[in-house]
Amino acid sequence: MITPTSTAGAPTGNPGTADARTAEADTAVVLVNLGTPDAPTPDAVRRYLREFLSDRRVVDLPRWLWWPVLNLAILPLRAHRVAHKYASIWMADGSPLAAYTRRLAQAVQRECPQWRVVHAMRYGAPAFAQVLRQLRADGIRRVLVLPLYPQYSTTTTASVRDVVEAEGYAIRDVGFVEAGKPTAAADGSAPVAHFIADYHLDAGWVAAVAESIRAHRAEHGNAAHLLFSFHGLPQRLADNGDPYPAHCEAGARAIAAALGLRDESWTLTYQSRFGREKWLEPATADTLVALAGRGIRSVDVVAPGFAVDCLETLEEVAQMLKDDFRARGGELRYIGCLNDSAAHARALAAVVRDAVAAAASAAPVATPAPAA
Ligand SMILES: C=CC1=C(C)c2cc3[nH]c(cc4nc(cc5[nH]c(cc1n2)c(C)c5CCC(=O)O)C(CCC(=O)O)=C4C)c(C)c3C=C
Ligand SMILES: [Fe+2]
Ligand SMILES: [Fe+2]
DSSP, rough: OOOOOSSSOOOOOOOHHHHHHHTTTEEEEEEEEOOOSSSSSSSHHHHHHHHHOOTTTTTOOOHHHHHHHHIOOOOOHHHHHHHHHHHOOOBBOOHHHHHHHHHHHHHHHOOOOOOOOOOEEESSSSSSSHHHHHHTTOOOOOOEEESSSSOTTTTTTHHHHHHHHHOEEEEEEEEEOOOOOOOOOOOOOSEEEEEEEOOTHHHHHHHHHHHHHHHHHHOOOOOEEEEEEEEOOOHHHHHHTTTTTHHHHHHHHHHHHHHOOOOGEEEEEEEEEOOOOOOOOSBBHHHHHHHHHHHHOOOEOOOTTTTSSOIIIIIIIIIHHHHHHTTOOOOEEOOOOOOOOOOHHHHHHHHHHHHHHOOOOOOOOOOOOOOO
């Protein structure tokens, strides 16, 4: 069986009502992140990238075209180079994305003693589908699925939802719902999954990100400019209705408003471009070049699209882009992700509790009449 993420099974001393402390033994919370290699080696990176980049949600090219490109060009060339990057950020307890996600689930478990809290990965281990099967085998009838993506994207969030659907859960959607994916009617026998599609405007999450920026600036002083750097996406997907850029914009605006920032003092940018297609703009790297060109000597960078630090923040931003900006005479100060901070755990616990409360107060989903 899957053990609770927390080593402390007993309720913690967090201020909760008697109801909140009542164990709900048939309910589990699953925090789902992208996934990451098991080791900073070319073999492990190749295995990870093969699974990740074979997902049609991530790369939607016809397979006859994509298979040779992936297997004959991308994997042989990329695995070795990217393994070096992972090696430069690897931590004592593994890949940062894995280590922080595991610790974040432990922190959320302390906030939610009434539920079993576990973590899972969409690619790699612990595999989300396996985790769902084990929970079902353990008698869990209701899962509260929180993908660790504050902003919905068809390339990330929807892929997590695909697994919930494939595993036979009756899905109750909370937040963004893709066209053609109506909330399923429960037939009474299937276990229920509350699927939390996004939390980019959640007040507690916005406040937690704003506070992390405020705390960083209180310690290091205000840089001349603040970049909100989000992972990018092919522009084509946005043109076809992916709400991701709108979620990034609305979230960044809410965080900037919480900090009382003037419009000229911050910019939203996109990083981690992959492939030859046009991706969302402006690119973080190009914006830093432009800022240096305008004589701006210090820039704070925060990455609110990433729940926890990972390759894309620690290597790309805090190492590579920082070095590039320094070469142009500037100082880039990276503000870390919320990771396993108590503030993050509290915010996510509240997101999950709100989703459950909203589902409880919503009209029950109609059960279709049996066919005559
Ligand atoms: C077509 C390719 C990709 C799309 C679309 C994409 C979207 C996307 N990704 C994240 C979050 C993360 N991506 C990470 C790594 C990563 N992403 C891609 C490609 C696409 N991402 C690749 C190939 C990689 C691996 C590294 C590399 O080879 O360059 C990570 C970090 C993983 C880690 O182990 O640390 C995260 C997190 C989001 C949020 C997103 C769409 C909104
Ligand atoms: Fe090498
Ligand atoms: Fe990515």
